[in-house]
Amino acid sequence: MATLDSLYDDHLRILRQRTDEALAACGFDSLAIHSGRLWMQFLDDQPYPFKVNPHFKSWAPLTDTPDCWILYEPGKPLRLLFLQPNDYWHKTPQMPSEYWAARFHIEVMREASEARPHLMRLPNCALIGEWQAEYSEWGFAAGNPNGLLDRLHYHRASKTPYELECMRLASVRGARGHKAAEAAFRAGASELGIHVEYLRATQHSEAELPYPNIIALNEHAAVLHYQYQERQPPASLRSFLIDAGGEVAGYASDITRTYSSQHDEFQTLIAGMERLQLELCNEVRAGVDYANIHLSAHRRIASLLRDSDIISADADEAVASGLSGVFFPHGIGHLLGLQVHDVSGFTVNIDGKQKARPPGHPYLRLTRTLEPGFVVTIEPGLYFIDSLLAAARQAPYAGSINWKRVERFKPYGGIRIEDNVACTSGVPENLTRSAFSRID
Known part of the structure; x- marks a missing residue:
């Protein structure tokens, strides 16, 4: 009987193929996918419930960890920027160890802002995720470009x-x-x-x-x-x-x-x-x-x-x-x-x-x-x-x-x-x- 572990490599192969074709067709050389951000409730210090960016979890099933990034360049190893803050108010997220984690080069961040230098080094990079004001200085070639999203979304209907x-x-x-x-x-x-x-x-x-x-x-x-x-x-x-x-x-x-x-x-x-x-x-x-x-x-x-x-x-x-x-x-x-x-x-x-x-x-x-x-x-x-x-x-x-x-x-x-x-x-x-x- 097939397990998620045994099926995951082929899933990644299909995702890579779809993404490579979409990037080439739209004129981009790399992709950065943000998991999402915690947003605080109005006049409060409690966040709204967190829901991960669906594009992020198609690659890595991390559904409860904000401010992480997947960095993708065709033909290169997958990279995961994993936020693991020094925080005594909340439980620190544990390093991923599930079946999928070994397929990523995981780099730990202590602050969300540490993602910026990694992202600025990506060539001609398209962002997928909620646009933040500070991203205008992070070197992205585009944020959520329609043509790229159209292609990626179209193929999402066909499940691996x-x-x-x-x-x-x-x-x-x-x-x-x-x-x-x-x-x-x-x-x-x-x-x-x-x-x-x-x-x-x-x-x-x-x-x-x-x-x-x-x-x-x-x-x-x-x-x-x-x-x-x-x-x-x-x-x-x-x-x-x-x-x-x-x-x-x-x-x-x-x-x-x-x-x-x-x-x-x-x-x-x-x-x-x-x-x-x-x-x-x-x-x-x-x-x-x-x-x-x-x-x-x-x-x-x-x-x-x-x-x-x-x-x-x-x-x-x-x-x-x-x-x-x-x-x-x-x-x-x-x-x-x-x-x-x-x-x-x-x-x-x-x-x-x-x-x-x-x-x-x-x-x-x-x-x-x-x-x-x-x-x-x-x-x-x-x-x-x-x-x-x-x-x-x-x-x-x-x-x-x-x-x-x-x-x-x-x-x-x-x-x-x-x-x-x-x-x-x-x-x-x-x-x-x-x-x-x-x-x-």
Whole structure:
């Protein structure tokens, strides 16, 4: 079985090839990638949570160490400037000793400013990272040049075998959290209590999560990015939607599940969504326009709404009129990897040319044609959202909505089911379903 260690060298080879081609095409001779900086909160001496530059962690999975640098020159050894300050207020970062560290020449800095002479010696160097005012005197040829970023971002969609294995492991980590969260829900826990059990099962701290957990009970599931965690459980537990992921070596999983507290009509609706979601996952094939999967999701969800007596219009009519968007207002998914909503979802070539979303679908995050190595989310949803329903009452299709059925389901909030799916040259690999099967 392949390990991260055994896959990492080939990952570096691919990164080097992509970077060499991008530097040559854009007229640069070297690259400096900053891990990021701690920023202090306004009128305080406490920093905001640190999130590493994704370009940095694609080379070295250091996710919690600010003010480090990767220095790259084609054909030369990789260099890592590692900040290890003399600090008795905080724990000093330990020298990297994991599988990847031996591939770098590591130079220790005691102050962040010690990076400057190293960087000034780099020839015709492009910076990737947040631009700081002092960098104007550090000798960079350019900061975050668009052409270079376009090329690097375009290739990030195609995952290396190392990246895919990181994402498989992140999926297992997330699946463990989801199992614990479902158990806590069925035991009657509050949103906060469920969240704590998720952290315990994944062995993540709050700051290590790839994105803030969505832990939504009952009608809170109708808020797409519900951001609170109530401390007391509701008087009546009806439904639970959890959108939460895991992270391994800087790579994310992004998983959503919805549960009913009983075997009722809402559970039947969840089962229908589960079936169509798996059908959509099977559409993740090389050569498929991802926007077509999104449109397929609208048709399938519209059919489920009609079969469930929530609307009377047929699927094509519901999609064409915008009726399906009342209940499914977001995109079917996005690229996934170093970032949860990974970059370059609309870029169709290395020069940064963009492909527009289908008309009437402003929230779709990916319009590229799928290729082997792409990892995407497939996350159809069906919600009962007050503001959208209020607008629908005034729309021409209002008569096609069974408002009594809508009122029946509103206390449950809504449904979303999300898997992470890798496109291959053949049958897609569902990372999420495989992860759940590994922990059963």
